[in-house]
Amino acid sequence: MSLTLAHWAYALVTIVVIVTMLMRRGVVIPTLVGTMLVGWIYKGSLIDGLKSIFNANLIAAKELFSIFLIIMFMVGLLKALKDLGSDKKMLAPIEKVMVNGHVAFFVLGLVTFVISLFFWPTPAIPLIGALLIPAAIRAGLPAMGAAMIVAIAGQGMSISSDYVMQVAPMLSATAAGIETSLVSQKALVLSFVVGLTAIAIAYISLAKSIRKRDDHSIESELNKLGVSTAQHEIAAASEVIDREEQAAMDRWGHVFAVLVPLSLLTVVLIMVLSKTGAFNLGGFEGGDGAAFIGGVGAILLVLATLAFGRAKALDRISDHVTEGFIFAFKAMGPVIPIAGFFFLGSGDFSATILSLGDDAVKPAFLFDLVSAGQSIIPQNAFLTAFGILIVGMITGLDGSGFSGLPLTGGLAGAMAPGSGLDPATLAAIGQMGAVWTGGGTLIAWSSLVAVAGFAGVSVIELARRNFFPVVTGLVLATLVALVIW
Numbered sequence: 475m476s477l478t479l480a481h482w483a484y485a486l487v488t489i490v491v492i493v494t495m496l497m498r499r500g501v502v503i504p505t506l507v508g509t510m511l512v513g514w515i516y517k518g519s520l521i522d523g524l525k526s527i528f529n530a531n532l533i534a535a536k537e538l539f540s541i542f543l544i545i546m547f548m549v550g551l552l553k554a555l556k557d558l559g560s561d562k563k564m565l566a567p568i569e570k571v572m573v574n575g576h577v578a579f580f581v582l583g584l585v586t587f588v589i590s591l592f593f594w595p596t597p598a599i600p601l602i603g604a605l606l607i608p609a610a611i612r613a614g615l616p617a618m619g620a621a622m623i624v625a626i627a628g629q630g631m632s633i634s635s636d637y638v639m640q641v642a643p644m645l646s647a648t649a650a651g652i653e654t655s656l657v658s659q660k661a662l663v664l665s666f667v668v669g670l671t672a673i674a675i676a677y678i679s680l681a682k683s684i685r686k687r688d689d690h691s692i693e694s695e696l697n698k699l700g701v702s703t704a705q706h707e708i709a710a711a712s713e714v715i716d717r718e719e720q721a722a723m724d725r726w727g728h729v730f731a732v733l734v735p736l737s738l739l740t741v742v743l744i745m746v747l748s749k750t751g752a753f754n755l756g757g758f759e760g761g762d763g764a765a766f767i768g769g770v771g772a773i774l775l776v777l778a779t780l781a782f783g784r785a786k787a788l789d790r791i792s793d794h795v796t797e798g799f800i801f802a803f804k805a806m807g808p809v810i811p812i813a814g815f816f817f818l819g820s821g822d823f824s825a826t827i828l829s830l831g832d833d834a835v836k837p838a839f840l841f842d843l844v845s846a847g848q849s850i851i852p853q854n855a856f857l858t859a860f861g862i863l864i865v866g867m868i869t870g871l872d873g874s875g876f877s878g879l880p881l882t883g884g885l886a887g888a889m890a891p892g893s894g895l896d897p898a899t900l901a902a903i904g905q906m907g908a909v910w911t912g913g914g915t916l917i918a919w920s921s922l923v924a925v926a927g928f929a930g931v932s933v934i935e936l937a938r939r940n941f942f943p944v945v946t947g948l949v950l951a952t953l954v955a956l957v958i959w
């Protein structure tokens with residue numbers, strides 16, 4: 475298809491979006507106006523341009539609504555566990571394992587990774603920050619070391635693959651026009667390459683500063699955190715139940731402290747076994763994996779709410795569902811108009827967004843632009859892979875990590891044929907760059923602020939200390955992707 479004025483308008487808006495991200499500003503306005511502009515020019519009608527804004531956002535919302543549901547159920551479950559006090563009971567035994575600062579570093583990383591994998595890092599940070607960071611510092615790990623491992627394991631390694639909830643790979647795959655499972659599997663491998671590399675470098679840089687338990691400097695770091703307040707926070711349940719119910723509530727708290735981790739680990743085991751083909755467990759392609767974990771989370775939410783009080787359950791679960799949806803829309807709401815614009819660049823969605831007939835030509839603005847530029851774009855897998863990585867890191871500068879995934883996914887689908895690389899590989903590489911940068915390891919205005927706050931360290935210094943380990947890991951992961959895929 476020959477390039478039209480609408481193609482050039484799409485290219486111009488895409489450049490504006492990237493420049494806006496470099497300026498650390500939101501890109502919702504450019505994408506909304508850009509969607510209208512492209513629709514107006516392509517259809518030759520301002521009214522059609524205005525309609526394309528709504529259609530693009532509606533298509534994006536339909537495609538991504540499963541993401542909102544999975545977030546809602548898991549955040550709601552975490553709220554229900556707080557009612558029972560199960561969240562603290564799950565972590566209490568872990569404090570005993572932190573016998574020294576060296577062990578604390580790796581235990582804190584492992585626990586942060588697992589919890590963030592199921593509940594996402596942002597809602598998990600208060601739990602980890604209030605209970606485990608003080609325990610790690612008390613064991614001898616410097617506060618900066620605790621902040622680094624929490625950010626790398628949670629804000630980076632867990633969310634960059636997002637293997638359980640599958641929000642990130644779904645965004646990337648949808649924009650690239652491929653199956654979610656293709657991206658999620660490769661993203662999981664690359665997230666471990668980046669994460670383990672960053673953890674190793676961080677530990678080496680911190681090893682000499684790890685102290686013994688009786689070091690006087692530990693107390694001063696704990697005082698900065700206001701540990702006494704954080705560790706004796708009153709659970710929500712104690713504010714709304716009678717004293718006579720406390721004993722029963724405590725028992726249920728212990729039950730769910732065991733039941734929830736076992737259930738979620740069983741889900742992961744089933745998903746892993748299903749990929750081996752050793753057991754006939756059904757497939758988890760596309761969004762089936764997220765649907766499975768979402769269904770389990772929903773049932774656990776119901777059970778936990780009933781355990782809190784059968785008389786209160788009908789109303790209480792509504793509160794948790796509402797809180798979950800609010801969190802989901804705060805986290806993912808701005809992604810919808812951004813995704814809508816980049817979905818407009820895909821031939822799979824453009825006809826619906828532009829209200830074209832069944833027999834009409836379906837423009838693929840992004841793919842057409844890349845195809846037209848193949849003569850000047852180097853046909854080199856190395857340059858393409860690192861180009862996608864850099865674009866991903868640029869999109870992460872907005873401090874979100876997810877807002878750039880429609881762009882990197884769309885570019886992956888468009889550039890894969892000319893580069894000789896699989897689109898899932900390029901999408902996974904772009905996802906690494908975007909999420910590790912903006913998700914909360916390298917950008918001080920991201921959720922890294924929360925990690926620094928709970929550890930009592932400077933967020934600017936934390937971002938600086940994370941830079942070399944994380945960027946080294948990203949470069950190595952891109953090279954690994956080129957070699958094995």
